[in-house]
Amino acid sequence: MGKTKVQKFGFLIGVVAMLIIGYGPAIEGLTQVGQRVLACTVLMVVFWITEAMPIPFTALLPIFLFPMLGITGSGGQNGITLFAHYAYSTCYLLVGVGFLSGSMVKHGLHKRIALGIVSKVGKKPATLVLGFILAVAFVSMWMSNTTATVMMLPVALAIASALGDEAAGLKKAMVLAIPYAATIGGLGTIIGTTTTPTGLSLIKETIGVEIDFLQWMQIGLPFMIILIPFFWIYMVKFFKVDKMPDIDISIARRQYEELGPMNKGEKYTAIIFMICVVLWCTRSILWGDWFPFATDETIAMFGAIMVMICPIDFKKGEYVCDWKTGFNDIPWNAVILLGGSMVMGNAFRDSGVAEWIAAMLGGMAGMNSVLIVILVGIVTAIITELTTNAVVAAAFIPVLAGVGEAVGVSPFAMMLSCLVACNFAFMLPPGTPPNAIVYGTGEISLKDMMKCGLGLKIISLIIFPIVLYFIVMGVFGIGTV
Template structure:
């Protein structure tokens, strides 16, 4: 079935379901307002999954539908808030980081870091794959997965063009390692992927647990650190890279050499970026005690201010970052999606829909908590192959919060499990833009993507509950 046909069906089905759910006899235990919130929620989930309308635009539909269906209005009657959630604080973390990311790209700092890792890691096929994984995973911690993939794929393709047919396995391993590493690396930090800020916002509003930059490092970084070497070994064995002779990486070395010495813009970008990283990591431990109202968003906006204020060439009025560069690099789609997710999640909770759904699922009470979290991870990892991970998180987390509280399982564990597993989109192009970009190179087939991705998905599903319970909640004691 073609994508356009799926969108048409999704459009019709979504509207019909909203009307049926919103105006049928009100189910027992649910208010009329809750019933209509549920209808709009189902419409948005169907539209998100089928992309019946562009995902960010779907996130704006509550502005139209909530007042029309009597759910809320500009003044927030019925206690269901609307407009304020589109300006949720985490949105401005993405805005501030956009200026830092734009500065990196403007001056080529991201290329210097990535090419430096690849060109210096060695020319053995196994270490070459490791070089690509480390370079992309590291860059994906600080910029979008898609940008990290687009940046490194040309390097991989240039090296691949020098290899003969006997090195098909290595060529495929290089190309596939890039989108996979971008996904895995993006888990490590709050700003590494859209999923993280979306989920963090929903967790705070749903169960009152605040997660800052350092807190997320305790959650995401251990997973990335554990999974990267397993991923490397798996890719080397799957494509039999360990049995291949040394390869020529002179292209990567030449590109790195051509960059020349660091320019003034690169140096200032690196200084500001490292300064912000230090502030993010130390806020809750050190300086946040003296500035209790400062947040991660404060640090991000400080970074944005510095790159806009520091001159590279004062006489010509050139600064580290200009407004156009910074503005264009802000992930506006993610900002709007996050706002729409917060509107839906809060309405789901405030209208009593989350509690109603939780009561329906109360029969799960008594099942082993770890098993439930694993089941959540498996279901999420399947669905995330068909739509973007941020959409899965936006749709699932409000429900999981209520279900966890109703059945006596840690809502935080269930919600984090969903957030982590939503990134295990390794098998199909629609799962994540990096997958689609890598598939579009023509170097890999759908069979390569599905068979290799399945193995990595299984490894990830085995690893995530162990890391979550024994490292995040065990060693670090991170619990609700």
């Protein structure tokens, strides 16, 4: 497939902007190295937003550009690290979870969970929509939101195809409920979406604040639990689903029954996965002091090792997961994007660019800190419609560290606001992969997605400051220091 006009224009603009910034007149307050880091950053952000090059490939550009522009090389010159960040620790959280996710898909455990929920919600159209939302959101907490969308979409389309034209509103509600629920469900845990580990890694590197699995659940779960009922009520009312007669959901029940009893692979996968979840949730409060060097990545790799060595049939050499399945399910695009984000974010800080930007925004000092944090979330929620949410997190979180210090607002609170609001992409297909997948089916028009998504975005932005201020910061005290 050839490049679009936007991609061609983005490539040209990115390259020209890099050359002008990198080799133009000296910028006051920046060293030559800082000026060239800024040039590379602008190039990468433009490429990411316009997808002038594939997003993961753009994340690899520093390997070529940094040495060519005299920024740094393999030896970490100018105090800037390059190659080490492509093997950042969080990358191995994604690798380990890939093996666990691959095992769930291989044995059909994820499908059993989702179909089990949908098949038990009853015949009322409104509760059917709720069933899809709950099923997708729950599955999306533990695996890629993209995988959760791909898994449940055929079920929704199968039920929709059995309905007449009079149920058009229900079809749209069911299909659109899937990407929206996958996105919000992904907020619940660190492993639910690639955006969260990317953002948390940048936060740890730039300001030294580390958030573990349990702490993130204290941030993400309140948003997920509170948003889901509002989303359900809104979609039921928006598509007038509550006024429709009862329907036949025998397709979902039949598919669930066809799965039969749980096989060994499902049982072993479920046990190993639950052990990992318990370890993730208890590390910081129970056993972490006994194993001080263990991290969330350690637990993920423990899970990966267990599914690789746990036999289903020892004589036949069959194990819960095989190398090919696990390797193929690792989100390599996200691993590379995370590495490139870390390179850019650290270079941004270490070259003085973040400090320079912060100085320019010092005029915001004196504004109400809560208002500033909320404004960051609103701006992020708007921008995230134009490009995938992981890219927004990668591009903007490093900048907020210096901005927060300059205006006297907690940098972590601003970064947290940006990271959460990145997930409020509901209006356009480019905002998040689940949106693009569902739009690509042809079952949903762009007009439907924009109109329904706008309402959900407004609901999110109304609830966002309340949950952030009163629950995340108020109850749990996260982001207050």
